[in-house]
Amino acid sequence: MITGELKNKVDRVWETFWTGGITNPLTVIEQFTYLLYIKTLDDNEKKKEMDAELLGLDFEGIFPKDKPQLRWSIFSNMGPEEMFKVVSEEVFPFIKNLGGKQTVYSKFMRDAIFVIPTASLLARVVAGINGLLQTSSSTGNKDTLGDLYEYLLSKLSTAGTNGQFRTPRHIIEMIVRLMKPTPEDIIVDPAAGSAGFLVASGEYLKENHNDMFLIQSLREHFNQTMFHGFEMDGTMLRIGAMNMMLHGVDNPNIDYRDSLSEQNKDTEQYTLVLANPPFKGSLDYESVSADLLKVTKTKKTELLFLALFLRMLKKGGRCASIVPDGVLFGSSNAHKSIRKEIVDDHKLEAIISMPSGVFKPYAGVSTAIMIFTKTGSGGTDNVWFYDMKADGFSLDDKRNPIDANDIPEILERFHNLEGEKSRKRTDQSFFVSVDEIRNNGYDLSINKYKEIEYEVVEYEKPEVILEKIIILEKGILKGLEEMERLIK
Template identity: 65%
Template sequence: MITGEIKNKIDGIWTTLWTEGNTNPLTNIEQLTYLLFIKGLDESELRKEKDAAFLGLEHTGVFSEMPADFTEIQKEHWPKMRWTQFKQLPAEEMHQVMITTIFPFIKTLGGKEDSAFSKYMKDASFMINKPATLQKVVTALDSIPMEDRDTQGDIYEYLLSKLQTSGTNGQFRTPRHIINMIVELMKPTPEDTIIDPAMGSAGFLVSASEYLRKNHSNLFLVEGLKNHFHKEMFYGNDMDTTMLRIGAMNMMLHGVDAPNIEYRDSLSEDNIEAENYTLVLANPPFKGSLDYESVSNDLLKIAKTKKTELLFLSLFLRILKPGGRAAVIVPDGVLFGSSNAHKAIRKEIIDNNKLDAIISMPSGVFKPYAGVSTGIMIFTKTGTGGTDKVWFYDMKADGYSLDDKRSPIEENDIADIIERFSNLSSEKERKRTEQSFFVPVDKIREQGYDLSINKYKEVEYEEVEFASTIEIIGKIESLELEIIKGINELKDMLKAGDI
């Protein structure tokens, strides 16, 4: 989460675009994303070149060889393509280089025409039409330090928060620190095949790729695993082409060469995927409502419902391989809703698969653009049951205030959640009066498959001993005497003329 100077600079850029006539928030986010992508691409190439020079190796990067089909004017622009040169150009020349050369160049960066990147960049347009505006924005972006990938991610998140309202189906952006926590809980492996069927800007996929780089760097030394990472590990679906473009750029900036990103309504009859993935990471749309006719019949078999949050849970069970895992954010209603559909999906996960954990999150986590109470549901697809006890955690703080300002605070349960979930064997003896505890599956069945933590959390009341009525009356009388004494002393002083 960004604050202070960086936040002010982004707000300044936003104001520049707005006052220059670009009033569509999503268009502005898209245009800034292109510029961030160009800046990040150069920084990434500079790092690779530096590493190669240090190791005495040759480096063939995106700027190593000029495309053969470049026109004469594009050839003239080639030395000015990289951000380090581009940012220094006069306004008119900068705009011409962008429109004529840089933007057409980045649209084909994905290599093959059918790559996710090329596919969704094909219809992209650069819409900052005034050279002076472009120069202002480039200068402002250049002053923001983005070598740290977390900062880059936070800037994306802050830009996306400018949308303010959620989408028509209730989708909204997941804070980066919550995404990172979920990925840390699930600990992706180099062999995993990961999907987010409602990917947005690909936050979960990016975080998973960063986790693997940090914890399994040796995967890039094994050709099969390296190829899997770049081409066969990451999958994402969305119905918003702008988000698909942003997601594709986000993945490429984070070093995934060919993510499998598709324009797809994940809940429709057209999506026939089954048992393809080993890990689902998602924050699917809440509060959406679909017509039965537009929903895959397979999903309606588990729970006949129009609610998107329930249909997505059915989808996750279908697309996971046996033994596959899911960590998904759900609105609280999914955990305790009393409709037949709510109970049916919870029963399916508990009785026919393995529910591992429920982490209850405070309602302010998604502020300022949503105040809904949510939880994290972690389960494993088995098809044969396996739930014997479920781990619950009552998360009270995430390191930020729970109001619209979301200011940094000291209280933060995230490290504790990760530590405890990674060592569940030591949680067995914890009482239900504590912040985390196990609940046997039989107790959950007795409660009608209710997964609200408040159903199982026990509160310890301290016995308070009050003074007897006679003692209280005695204290009142004593106070009354002191008051009368004080009043009499004040009267005497008035009579004597002392005051």
């Protein structure tokens, strides 16, 4: 998370866009991203040139030797008019076609438009980016660029038209740490948005499995085949792809796709699903994949996505998905059928109930995290429930940092479930047997099973209370009489 001087500098660059006439937050992020990417290309090229020189190796870079003006370090020192001409007419077309027409990046950049309208605005934004990245390099944070990008995405403060809203980064990181991705995993988010779950998984692997990058096959897997994300919004698709590449994934598999439609044929291809699918919004029922409707006949996207996860996962594959509370206790046949499918035919492991303020200011919906493993042969025995009451931020629209935070405890308890067996239903976490869940109609709401301890409060007898009130009343009257005498 970025704070202080760096945060203020990002805000100033953002304000520069707005005062220059670019006021749509998505457009600002896109243009900001293009420029960050252009600078990152030059920075990475410099590092590779230095390494090659140090090792005495030949180096073939991505920038044509006869066009040094394409590099950030060159054009950023030009005058505003010359810089604008070079960036709009040479640099931007260059990055759109970088690597040829078949690269992931060029595919997403095909419809991208450079919309910075004036030379003076471009010059001010370039100077601002130079300033904020100089500040970031002095902080010593190994992933300030990633933090910076996450902060930009946090400025998307409104929900999308199809029930999409940004998942807070600390919730994403909690879910990733709950699931502990491995170097061999094939990870998918079928409602990827800005690719937050995929980015966080990559960062987790860098932090906990850094030795994987010494093994060629695992390094290639990380850069080429590990990460998969699908999205229907073209702007978010570009932002998600850029987010992945700015976090060091060379070739993310981010595709334009309606995950619930017949066009999505993926079956048993992935080992880990991490997702916060849209809960509501428009749905073309006629285009929904027939095999999903066999599992749960419904128009509710949150139920169809659960059926999709089961289809996409390999046997033994794991899933952690955010779901609205209605999924856990809804009484329709569709709700019951998908819960029964997960409990009886696979292995439901945990339900983590989250407070409704977690997604503010975007939405006030109550949600939970559902964790399960695809087995195809059952396996649910005891399901772990946790009642999250705080996530480190106030649960109002301001979402200010506070001390109360259940996330560290959730991670510790989930990874040490043996110690949870003795907990009572009055505790914040506890186990519920599969038989009890079946007997309750597959209801997965924590309130169905949680017991509340009521403290017995003993009150005095009414006549004693009345006597005390009379004594107080007499005291008040006596005081008023004293005041009356003093006035006279």
